Amino acid sequence: MLGHLLGEVLREQEGQALFDQEERIRLLSIRRRRGPHEGRAQAAAELAEALATLPAEQVEPIIRAFTVYFRLVNLAEQHHRIRRARAHATDAEPQRGSLEATFLALRRAGVSAQRAREAAQSLEVTLTVTAHPTEASRRTVLAKLFRLAEYLEQRDRCALTPVEQERALAAAREEITALWQTDEIRHERPSVGDEVKNVAWYIEEILWDLLPDVSDQLERAFAHAYNEPLGALPNPVRIHSWVGGDMDGNPRVTPEVLEDAILAYRVRGLRLLVRAAARLGDALSQSSRHVTPPPSLLASLDEDARRLPDVAATWAPRTEGEPWRRKLRFVQARLEATLALGEARRAFLRRRMDGHGSESPAATPTGNEAAYSAPEELTKDLALVADTLVAAGCARSGAEEVRALLARVRVFGFSIAELEARAPAEDARAAARTLSSSTTVEVTSGAARLLGALDAIARAQREGGERACRTLILSMTQGPDDVLAALACARAVGLGIKGTAGAHIDIVPLFESHDALNASADIVRALLDHPEYREHVKARGAQEVMIGYSDSSKEVGLLAAAAALRRTQEALPEIAREAGIALRIFHGRGESVARGGGPAQQAILALPPGAVAGRYKATEQGEALDHKYARPQLALRTLELVLGGALLHTLDVQPRPGDAQHARYAAAFDEMAEGGRRAYRALVWEDPRFERFFATATPLDAITRLNIGSRPSKRASGGMESLRAIPWVFSWTQNRAILPAWYGVGSGLASFGKKPGGVAQLREMAASWPFFSALLSSVEMVLAKSEISIFARYAELAPADVRDAIAPRILEEHALTRRWIKRILDVSKLLDGNPTLKRSIALRNPYVDPLSYLQIELLRSERAGADVRDRELLLTLNGIAAGMRNTG
Structure with missing residues (x-):
């Protein structure tokens, strides 16, 4: 229905000729994928020719047509999720992952009502929203989509008269027309203030009214499962934000x-x-x-x-x-x-x-x-x-x-979100040196900014209470001295005066690199053994430790990064227990698999025992807000999944391998992770031709040049090593390879699977170990989303010698990974076990393909010396991102 309305708008606003051209491109793209096998190559050639010869004046409207279509597709899928949730409300069995299903699972596992009640009453879930340089929808666009969603809900809920139906349909058509006439592209790079307004929309329009319902849902679900009241319950959810406080690599955050x-x-x-x-x-x-x-x-x-x-x-x-x-x-x-x-x-x-x-x-x-x-x-x-x-x-x-x-x-509190500050650890070290030196020491710009920020936080706390901002995250923490330096800086401005009464800020080390993750246990142990810091942590009530899922994956590949993250989360709870200190692990997840993304509850249940213990905290990146929180029912479902996962994990009722079995599985995974690391490093970091291939076979130059987010794409000047993980992943999503989420996985699985009994053990691990099962499921999804034939067209943009050296290795590893995933999961086709997701991808990909073809033509033309067409390029970036989802 929404697509039909968009077609009407296209004819009215752009004319029949443009609509016919769009339909021809759409049908060719569908034939290329779903037509008779012998005719697909011909359809692909015709599609490429149609897009390469598209009149210049039609390029932008065609891109916009597919991009707006994806906006409407996403809206329709969100509405379908709401319908499914409502349908389950009348079923005898509750919806999988719901709070009602959670408490029933607890009761069936023998958890007493009192134990479940205590876990629910002490549960703390913190969601920290962050800006996202690949998604910065204007607030006016969000509002139009919100009104369209309301129309869809009215259409389902109310028995409208024919006149009311006609008026409602006309109102929806008007909204789509206004959406078509609205410029989604910012003429300037979005400011930090723009990003604040964007995240504020979701909180003001959705979460503000919704959060009281969370406690009600918990109470109803508990009563239904245990047939007794839950009792007084503080709301377990807290909303924090990095938007406006993230100084890591963003000079605009002063x-x-x-x-x-x-x-x-x-x-x-x-x-x-x-x-x-x-x-x-x-x-x-x-x-x-x-x-x-x-x-x-x-x-x-x-x-x-x-x-x-x-x-x-x-x-x-x-x-x-x-x-x-x-x-x-x-x-x-x-x-x-x-x-x-x-x-x-x-x-x-x-x-x-x-x-x-x-x-x-x-x-x-x-x-x-x-x-x-x-x-x-x-x-x-x-x-x-x-x-x-x-x-x-x-x-x-x-x-x-x-x-x-x-x-x-x-x-x-008084704010729609509690701000968190993030700064590089090196700035804390530099600032502490200026405070402790008896001689004049040059104050670096980073040191001055950090001290100024801490002073602003102290002032905000005096004016609005501690909850205005009480967290300082230290990115790229390398040792205990980084945290102690930050504490000294906080105390200098009155945020951490020695003694209980004056401890007003949490210092949170962020372990991001592979080496830092491996060293994290020793660093945290040294901190908790330090008398002065231990006093500070006791005053704060808990030690928060943040682990990053991005940089380690970029460094060593998905398998080795996952192994390091698992080991870290196994070690930290034990260290905290020995020290008698409560621990809160903060998961710096993105939406893409390469950055820790995946189904929320499955990801929580895959964490090592003790890693939650009643406290769960994670980032919610900008693009996630749209498909998780754009409607109240979606937001409530998202929160249910997170809360349910945190409860199940805290009470440890999900099936897990025994200690001896876990040790065997962990050793096997570490072995295959090492094989994956070697394969990944050999391509990405050890072959000098790879960086040139990456720069030319992806739209990286457009991503780093265009006004997508307030934050630069690099932490500092330099090559690929200084590139942030988000544009790294986003570039590979744009060219449809999604390489960071699977490269090296096939090599790692094969290196272990070829051993005697290897395949049997891998299948046993997939069936019995939530950690391994969740990882395989995520990789399977990414492989199904990737389109290697489109990637091959992007590879043609690279110089021939570089392409011939790198592209075949990528194609070979992709095929190897597909074979081993299907073999371990014992399926003939990817996603056979998830028909809903399989259908969604099959419906979306044909509509993404024309945008990819056009992006390739725009890049080829620009690199050949033609006029730069940034606007069209940015529109293709947005359109492909909207169609692919899970981009960063």
Whole structure:
């Protein structure tokens, strides 16, 4: 239906000739894949010819037609997922992965109600949203897609009259027309502020209203499984953000930008709270003539009137005899005062950033007796309102709405997200040297930026509480001295004064490289043995350690990186237990398999025992937000999967191999990982021709040149070693090889499988070891998505000598990996065991192919010296990414 509407829009807006051209290209692409086998080569040749000779004025509209189509396809698939979830709601058996299925699995595994209750009540899940340089949809586009999704839901839920159906269809068509007429391309590189607005959309429009439902879902699922109430439950989900605080390789994130991001999240959160308090004030109309207000409420109103006489004078006549309404007006007024301070502070900061103010930060607007000093003051007021409503017999006439707002405040505080800061470890070392030296030491730009950022964080905590920003992540941590240096810097600005009362920030080492992962256990042990640092961690309550899935994979390939990550997560919980310190592992996952992506619950259950222990934290990258959180039902399903996985893992009820069996499996995997590492390194790092092939057989030059994200594609000047993992993976997704997610896997599997009994053991591991099963499943998916014949066309862009040396090795490893994956999984075709995903890929790929052909032509033309056509190139990048998904 959506595709039909798009066809109508194309004819109306671009004319019949353009529509006919698009249809010809589409049908040729389908014939190339699904037509009679003997005619596919002819269809491929005709498709290539049609696109190579496309009139210049038709190139952009054709690219946009397929790109908008993928927008609509993604919307339709999301809606289908919602339909499936609703259908399962009436089934006897709950949907796989749901919270109800989770608690039923716990009960069937013999977990008592009390043990399950304790696990649920202590569970902590933190999702940290990050910007993504391959996905930066404009907020206006997100809003249009949101309205289209609402139309689809209305169409399913409501029995519309013929006139209503006609109007609704016309409204959807208008939205698609507006989407076609809207420029998705930014004319400038998106600023950090643009990225803040993008992630804010998902929180404001989806998660803000949704999160109170999470506790309700937990309570219902528990009650259904155990036939008894769960009891008081704090919301287990927290939303954090790196957007605005990630200084790793992004010179645009200055201390002022970081502080502005904190204020932006706070101002947006306070605006939502003001509106919510106003709505509650309108709703709580209980009269003291009919309901007796408890003394505690009346006493609090007297205190409010004493503190805020102007507010009391304004609202007293309007709320006479309506004590709860009057209380909410005081709450609203205090929130408005808090918001006014935040807006004034941000306006002041913006003037300074624009060069229109020279005042020091100490001169910023402060002080307002009406304002809340911290979220805890607001939660106290809301808890009083909820409790007094219940005490007065109003449990079903307003108390639940108050508790829902209270739940939001407990999750979000005053901000829609808690900002986290990230900085290179070398900056912490340089900054600590300037603080400790008795002589004048040159202050590096990184050191100055880090100290300025910490000072801004300290100021934000004084103004809005610790939850404004209380995490500093040290990228590329190499040793314990990096963390100790960061702690010294934090203490210098008042964030970590010696002693419990002054510990206001978590210092989080990030282990990214293969060597760093292998050294992580020794580094963390040394830190927890350090008396001063140990005191700091005890004051904070837990040691957080972040592990990166990207750089190690880029260095040594998927198998060796997975082995190092597994060993790290086996060692760290044991070290923390020995030290008597709680541990929280932070998973720096991307969406692509090469960067730790995969089905959320399956990935959690594949973690080593003890790696969760009631605390799970992971990044949610920019592109993931669209297909995981674009609709409330999708977001709730995503959170269910994560929470369910964390509960199952914490209570350790999923099938696992025994200790001896695990040791045998781990030794086998490490052996094949070493074989995979050698094959991967031999191609990617040891053959001097590979870098030239990579630069010419992918659109890397376009990716690094175009205005896709605020962050540069490289950490520093240099070659492939300085290239970030996201553009590395994104480049290989664009040329359809998706090489980082599988190269070396076939060699590793073959090296072990060819041993006596090797195939039998690999099949046994796939059936019995969640870690290995999840990895094979991810590689299978990537191989099914890859299109090696399209990659071969991209390879033609490389110089002949380089192409002849590198491309055959890639083709050979791809074929080897496919053979071994199918052999171990005992299937004749990839994804035979996942027909839904198989069908989705089969439906999408024919529509991605024309964009790939056009991108090749644009790259070939540009490299031959023709005019640069950046706009068309960027449109192909966006279109292929939308069609492929899992790009970074």
